[in-house]
Amino acid sequence: MSEPSRPSVPPGLWQKCPKCRALLYVKELERNLRVCGQCQHHFQIGTAERIAQLVDEGAFTELDDGLLPANPLDFPDYEEKLVRGRAKAGQNEGFIYGDAVIDGVPTVLGVANFAFMGGSMGSVVGEKVTRALERGADLNRPVVLVCASGGARMQEGIVSLMQMAKTAAACARLKATGNLYIVVMTDPTTAGVLASFASLGDICIAEPGALVGFAGPRVIEQNLKIKLPPGTHTAEFQLNHGMIDLVVPRRELRTTLGKLLSYLAPATAAADVDAPVAVAVD
């Protein structure tokens, strides 16, 4: 991917756009919400930055930040990888959630951290996603989940697979209480996450150019030894195929979310009396 002929970039000051190769001044890039000013490539961003971009000034209270991964299978190397993931991501795990206010609407907001082992869904991610969805159901609030994931966490094996069923069930429960569920797919949203809670949004939004697909195109090309046409497995491809509602550039994301929330889930709305009654199970 890197071009050895180019002069090395002083770290911290300049950053190269992976799509158009333009050298971008980091401060400028940050002002631009980490979107390349040349080609509109949307960089992956951290959870803190994402939250700051979306919520009303300071209106985020993280919940359950202390949840830590175990090693349910005693999988070799897993603990080392967790240590590295923690260092790389600067967080305990690949997902954080909490109470947020977006455009004045009290919301449960969850954000995936791709830097932590590729945003893979281990027990902690699955548990936090589930808690976020249950909190929405229990408090009658909308839930917004910002996704980024390479899929399952292989080191948790079948336990990771079960997070798909667990989170899908929590989505169904949230909807049965009549509450609104919005998904934001960012680069990349794939595999077990896409095939569970990420596809179940009442409204699914994706960032432009984000990789969105069950299997990545490279996996398909390698396994089947075929060449895919360009542009598959992107946000725009999924929009074309009816899988998502909107592709929204990052600078418009806050406004769009704010409108959808205040139109579809105003704080004054009473609990849904006509929807099927949810059974309390906790």
Place this chain on the structure above:
Amino acid sequence: MSEPSRPSVPPGLWQKCPKCRALLYVKELERNLRVCGQCQHHFQIGTAERIAQLVDEGAFTELDDGLLPANPLDFPDYEEKLVRGRAKAGQNEGFIYGDAVIDGVPTVLGVANFAFMGGSMGSVVGEKVTRALERGADLNRPVVLVCASGGARMQEGIVSLMQMAKTAAACARLKATGNLYIVVMTDPTTAGVLASFASLGDICIAEPGALVGFAGPRVIEQNLKIKLPPGTHTAEFQLNHGMIDLVVPRRELRTTLGKLLSYLAPATAAADVDAPVAVAVD
């Protein structure tokens, strides 16, 4: 369609198969449930014959046989056509329904009569279909509707179109009471009938080779001046495209219906207590 070179067939004794052109002895054809012994072509049959083929010995009581068509639009020629339709079909209108027992299961059975103005859905057809579905809902019985229709009855204009909404609503009501609804599509089942109650069966069965489609293939070929591949708009085509559950030859239809009814709607089954409560509206 006819081949003038062939000798004319003495009416009543022999009948020519429209598909394979074989000359069939009528008594033999009747014994064979009006299925060609050579090519298995399923002839269109009358309502009395159909009912006799499906219900337990004598177990059919027709309801509302006195309903007669009006002329809501004062459409020119309509009344003459009704007279001719009545003569041709030997019935008051294009649909009859009543209480039936099929393989021991009390059922509401309705059968379309293609001979009456092409089985088109005027007010009487729409009303009787609706009454059949409502009777199933009100008495907690399964409903089986045997369809055959060229579509809307143009002479009743918009009133005919409204029968689509009316019958679809009655289907939804039947299902909301938890009851079973089985559709049998016979040659042809098209247009406004297919796009309303005929497509809404919990289980949709079609007879082999039946024309089943929204617009007939000839209409499409004429309008678009294209040639369709062979075999479109048939029962088998619809099975391939996921639109129907089963293609069942006529000689197996009674057995299949009997099994489905006794497995899925045994007479002893209590009313559905978990399903959403239907609002009585009549």
Place this chain on the structure above:
Amino acid sequence: MISPSRWLPFEKPLQDIEEQIQALEAYAAAHGIDRSEKIAELRVMHADLSHQIFSNLSAWDKTMMARHPNRPYTLDYIKLIFDDFIELHGDRRFGDDPAIVAGVGRLNGETVLVIGHQKGRDVKERQFRNFGSARPEGYRKAMRLMELAERRHIPVIAFIDTPAAEARLEAEERGISEAIAACMALMSRLRTPIVVSVIGEGGSGGAIGIAVGDHISMLEHSVYSVIPPEGCAAILDTFGRDGTRGHEAACALKITAADNLRMGIIDEVIPEPLGGAHRNAAETAVLLKDTFTRVLAGLHKLPTDVLLANRYAKFRALGQYIDPSAPKKKAKK
């Protein structure tokens, strides 16, 4: 004086007067002569004639009006009626159908789900919108979003404007019949108010597929029919199987707003500005908006069970037949 790009045949006398006025104005300007009296006279004549023509349009004339290439479409009205609109896409199964648009709109500060057929204005957009002929995906998108509207107690507003549902092989393969049927079935029980307005062509199954609601209105010059009049004339021996006798079929089919109101198919006719909606989209939008506002206020007062019972009864009652066993031995409305 708005000048539509195309004149319909019955507008010929108006066209003549407008051309005379233009000629006089040009002449007056060029020669510095005052022709204002004559022009004023012509304007009065134009107004009188307009009233006369547009209040006496035949069913065939109305068909032309409903299909007028300048007639406002769903997205035009959405822009004029709603304070905000966020279009949503996709059926989550196969694709997104541009022939049916759907999204969240704001009507006087209330959130509504808007759905509607969408035709295209120019050649390219017409193709993109498939001439307003919806595919299965369109109905399935509408269903998906109506289920959301139900859960969030948001009323639905549906604009009807389609020549017919798409019937080509690809639509058949993906179940256009099933999609229409399922959409009607869903709407018949959707636990939120549904307000429907036919704004142009209410074309057969393609139209009724999203037209099951609590209140159905038609714009004055729109049509609502089981089949296009030409199609009817081409098929029925009644009209000699002659496509050129569409005007006769149009009349026989009773497709105008007034016909539909008289027969009890619709609840209300919304008047159009003189000369038709395309001569004043903004004014038409105001009239539509007033109707939606008034109707929704009434529907919001009903408990949901009553709303649904009424909706079922409304369509249940449609049909005219003779029931000799009924208590009163006459045709039932």
Place this chain on the structure above:
Amino acid sequence: MISPSRWLPFEKPLQDIEEQIQALEAYAAAHGIDRSEKIAELRVMHADLSHQIFSNLSAWDKTMMARHPNRPYTLDYIKLIFDDFIELHGDRRFGDDPAIVAGVGRLNGETVLVIGHQKGRDVKERQFRNFGSARPEGYRKAMRLMELAERRHIPVIAFIDTPAAEARLEAEERGISEAIAACMALMSRLRTPIVVSVIGEGGSGGAIGIAVGDHISMLEHSVYSVIPPEGCAAILDTFGRDGTRGHEAACALKITAADNLRMGIIDEVIPEPLGGAHRNAAETAVLLKDTFTRVLAGLHKLPTDVLLANRYAKFRALGQYIDPSAPKKKAKK
């Protein structure tokens, strides 16, 4: 002594003995000599060795067993377990997926909805069944029929046997992810009992897509995994990104029935006849049927709300993590 068409590597000693027996029998028959004593001895040895081998299979051996080309598939068990079965087809949207079969079956006189992945036995059927890799249509067919089962209060029995869901472009275009997700969501709230059994390969998302139920069992030599072991070995540096170290990954991934039972993922392991299900499909079917019968009898006693609450709680509890703020400061199971 059933002779499978293919011997797995760990069956080599058994193959040797069986060949010796056959040779002795042939020799004895040809020469009129009595070798019955020796043969009986070999048979005892075979039985002892069989017990030893099949009760000590590694995770990788079990993977081979689960994929054995002679292993009974869903339709084989359906034939053996149910008194009658009527297969139903189609998702009413796009197509019928032969990789998931579904239909109405009779279990001891009770009607059940049966769904299950279906692999193919010969080359042609394998292609037809897409090797048991389901497309979106398969999950949508299952959903449609499960909704009918719910309405008619008919329990669901699901057979799991798939390498993975279909991931190729066409499946992507029609929303394979959405289909799997929606199917799990539906099953999590379906108001009728759901009994699931992994009979062969429980392959990742393709498996869990129809495996959300009240009781989950696995046949003794089946596997249930988030990824095929070879795939895992090829991706993770833990195994040197080496496809040949699948046996190590299989062990690390804890994919056997015993592993899954220990971790609380499943409720029960159903023993297989000595040598595996493919050596005695009929006996395996009896064991499956006994399980279904017993489990359903228990589930039928629960009020629906309790059934659903239990089902939710069952999957809700899966996951292992450290919650420092939890009352008991230790890993939660």
